[in-house]
Amino acid sequence: MEFAIKLSQFLLSLSILIVLHELGHFIPSKLFKTRVEKFYLFFDVKFSLLKKKIGETEYGIGWLPLGGYVKIAGMIDESMDTDQMQGEPQPWEFRSKPAWQRLIIMLGGVTVNFILAFIIYIGMTFFYGEQYIANENVKDGIWVNNPTVEKLGFKTGDKIASIDGNKVAKFEDVNKELFLAKEVVLNRAGEEIKIKLPENFIDQLMKSQRGMLVNLRMPYVVGIVPNESPNKEVLNPKDIIISCNGQKITYADEAIAIFQNFKGKTVPAIIKRDGQEVAVTLNVNKDGKLYLQQAILPYDNLEKLGLYKINKQEFGFFESIPVGLTRGVDELASYGKQLKAIFTPSTGAYKGVGGFGAIFSIFPSTWSWFAFWNITALLSIMLGVMNLLPIPALDGGHVMFLLYEMISGKKPSDKFLERAQMVGFILLITLVLFANGNDIYKAIVGN
Structure with missing residues (x-):
């Protein structure tokens, strides 16, 4: 039953993200009178589970839940359908549209992803408010049971004074900030202790096979x-x-x-x-x-026991907007830092890259709308950022070539775009295999 609940949340979240992302391409295509031949949730390799043609577009659900796509006429995409490019450009084709229209069509998907994330954070702020423990109110310090963190000098009872020179307001943010930190200042029985984190800190953490870096001290x-x-x-x-x-x-x-x-x-x-x-x-x-x-006791019980003061705040609809936007910006910046660490080999962060198995694992085994929307918002940001990477076969690759065309006034040849698409597709498949291979390896050796 727990597996079914996790799977249901995973597929629902994935479906929402894919459909809305592809709508981001579909809507501007229609606005600019560009023909969309297919609109699919999941991939229909060889066959589809459901399909129906409405007007000029075939809508369907594929059997392979690794993504989705819209097939736009006159565009070199992952389908590698080069036959359509042999004839003369038609007015309804993507290649016949002005560069600025093509750019809007290609940016539509990631734009929707970012908008969706911000809307979710605003909605969560309005419906759930905020509930947190102020870091300064963790009077008896942290609980350290991660061997990697212990070896660096952290001790149970330490108080987090600052991370990279900044005070952390909410204890819930401590682990996220520590994960990418360079220097931490601790308060230990009134004495200030400075700890420099090694460049390969993330790699060391993954080898310790422990999730949290530090925890609240619980009864x-x-x-x-x-x-x-x-x-x-x-x-x-x-x-x-x-x-x-x-x-x-x-x-x-x-x-x-x-x-x-x-x-x-x-x-x-x-x-x-x-x-x-x-x-x-x-x-x-x-x-x-x-x-x-x-x-593990919920926050309300911890407060009743007199261990921690829980800060609670509710927001009206209009108050929720700036708070939700700020949270979205913070999560976007945090993911940007994580991505930078992944592409810096010396950190070893790339070893922790996961695929669909890793995404599946973060959903709870009991149904929680709070957790579901929180995870979906984060995944939406991740999907938006990843699609903006300048890799042919991704939206960012198409955007890169379109910007070149707009700046130079020269359009890359169809032959060049076909070859670039093939290189990008191979690179993308390699990344997918690496990420999901990491999942399989962790499942075999244990996590």
Whole structure:
């Protein structure tokens, strides 16, 4: 069931992005009286699942969910249909239109992607508002359990003072900023500690096979207790460990540290259950862990426990516009930095490039409209930026040749465009194979 939910969100998000992107090409084509022969969601290699011709355009759904396309008459595209280019240019063909009209048609897809992302962020701001923990209110510091980050000198209890000279207002932004940072200033028991991050920091992180760099310090809350666990009769879901071996426990990291001293043994503890304190004896395995899965409390519960102050803000429709736009710009700038790191070999970031498997994995296993729209907005930005890369076979490649034509007054020959399209197509396939190959490799060796 969880797989079906993830798959449904993945396909719905992909379908929305593809259809709207292709509409971005389709609408200006129609406005400029350019014939569109096909409009497809997914690729119809050899055959299509559904198709219907309306007017001059065949609309359909292909069977291969790797993208979609519009086939514009008189244009050299991924179909490599060169026969249509042999005859005299016709008034309804792409090649017969002025360069500025062709440029608008080619930029239509990415324009829609960026507009969509901003609309989603504005809508999310209006419907959900903002809920966050101010970084300055993380009074007892961060929880560090990523070995790569620990080796660099980060310690549990440190407070993030600044990243690359800038203060981080929201704790939720800390990991995103750290990922591409060069220098971090920590506050450790009133002392300022500066840590320079190595250029290949991203590569080191991927080798550690851990997701988060730093975490909020959370209480030790019992989640799932397997039937075979020796703690099955001792603990219930939602129990909170508040004392262990006579020591007061506020955060999970404190309990975990104590468990390391009781490997393969039992340890006395006090838990809070339904508001009551209960004395129990916990069984610790040979690795110094309990036989269970921890649970993560939602923000509201953390506030009720007095651990963190949750900042909440609601916005009216017109107030949501500048806030949503600002968030969209921030996400666009952040993705630009990530892309720069990927194309800088020394960072090793290219090793983390993923394909459709990586995209599928970021969707939650339970249906969440908040997560769905948040991911869709980010993917829309990614799709827009990637399509702007000056690679023949992508929108950015066509734009590059059109700009050359507009500046020089010379139009590249059809033969040149055909060869460039073929080179771009081979490069694009190579990138797709590399990205999805990374997914397969991670699935085999473990992530």
